[in-house]
Amino acid sequence: MLPPVRRVILYGLAGGALLALLKFFEYQYFVRAYTSEIYGGLVAVIFSAVGIYFGLHWARARHVVVIKEIRVPEGGSFVLDVEKLKALGITPREHEILGLIAEGLSNREIGERLFVSENTVKTHSSRVFDKLGVGRRVQAVLKGRELGLIP
Amino acid sequence: MLPPVRRVILYGLAGGALLALLKFFEYQYFVRAYTSEIYGGLVAVIFSAVGIYFGLHWARARHVVVIKEIRVPEGGSFVLDVEKLKALGITPREHEILGLIAEGLSNREIGERLFVSENTVKTHSSRVFDKLGVGRRVQAVLKGRELGLIP
DNA sequence: CGGAAAATCACCCGAAAGGAGGACGACCGG
DNA sequence: CCGGTCGTCCTCCTTTCGGGTGATTTTCCG
Numbered sequence: 001m002l003p004p005v006r007r008v009i010l011y012g013l014a015g016g017a018l019l020a021l022l023k024f025f026e027y028q029y030f031v032r033a034y035t036s037e038i039y040g041g042l043v044a045v046i047f048s049a050v051g052i053y054f055g056l057h058w059a060r061a062r063h064v065v066v067i068k069e070i071r072v073p074e075g076g077s078f079v080l081d082v083e084k085l086k087a088l089g090i091t092p093r094e095h096e097i098l099g100l101i102a103e104g105l106s107n108r109e110i111g112e113r114l115f116v117s118e119n120t121v122k123t124h125s126s127r128v129f130d131k132l133g134v135g136r137r138v139q140a141v142l143k144g145r146e147l148g149l150i151p
Numbered sequence: 152m153l154p155p156v157r158r159v160i161l162y163g164l165a166g167g168a169l170l171a172l173l174k175f176f177e178y179q180y181f182v183r184a185y186t187s188e189i190y191g192g193l194v195a196v197i198f199s200a201v202g203i204y205f206g207l208h209w210a211r212a213r214h215v216v217v218i219k220e221i222r223v224p225e226g227g228s229f230v231l232d233v234e235k236l237k238a239l240g241i242t243p244r245e246h247e248i249l250g251l252i253a254e255g256l257s258n259r260e261i262g263e264r265l266f267v268s269e270n271t272v273k274t275h276s277s278r279v280f281d282k283l284g285v286g287r288r289v290q291a292v293l294k295g296r297e298l299g300l301i302p
Numbered sequence: 303c304g305g306a307a308a309a310t311c312a313c314c315c316g317a318a319a320g321g322a323g324g325a326c327g328a329c330c331g332g
Numbered sequence: 333c334c335g336g337t338c339g340t341c342c343t344c345c346t347t348t349c350g351g352g353t354g355a356t357t358t359t360c361c362g
Binding site: 280 | 317318319320321322
Binding site: 106107108118122125126129130135136137 | 347348349350351352
């Protein structure tokens, strides 16, 4: 998207041009054929549309992040700790592989389930082990569970 | 917020009222005092503002919700299922090895901790795997936890 | 559009794990 | 004494894991 200042200027210029255009037609033709109601309505419709358009765009530009804190009662359902996931820099794919490792699957089985090669699974799992600071998959499962990354 | 349909109707009514109002003033006073450029500009500004307002409002539903979890330390007490242990024919030594496997230790580390050779650990773990009906240590940990053999 | 991040795959190597089979001593109960 | 169980240890073999490096492609975002 364009930066706000330039967008405002463009917006103003477009409005001015439209006004000039309308004024031109008004003096040439419209002023006798139609009342100014049509003129006002036209302007209203066009500027409403433009306003709505930019309103939507401006709203889309700012993505609001709402941090919701949920207390997990004992033995409650598992809630993924997104914060820790980001803090450790674990990607979604790596997290997915970690989950499948925790289910007791071998690298080959994981590859078959995800339709990727065993080598890919090994790459992902290696990175997860690095990020978790462990060297074995059982430890990775333990650590992941402890950190709230897997149920 | 109002439901969309009612909002649109209100919007249309307000627009109509505004037009009527402007028209009234136009015939009374404005038409002679100012050119219709003022009229058009006024309408443009007002409807742009209204359009932007509603555009922002319609788009306000866009939220990125990040769920942050706060973990409450679990006080669940583990009770060993001795019955299942006997039912599966798991010996005390095998059960001990299973516990150490669940801690993420390698066979060599288990051997060092128990002052036995790695081969012995492998024998025990193999037997545990047989009795649990699994083929991998992560699965053994899962099964053991599920059966109440390890915390 | 261009760069960063993510995902994918490959190859090599050493270590770990697992399977199959055998062996030996201790202990315990019939 | 003898069979059964348990714990210990071994060899040989195959598979699996994990680490490292490098590369390509896809995806995302400013």
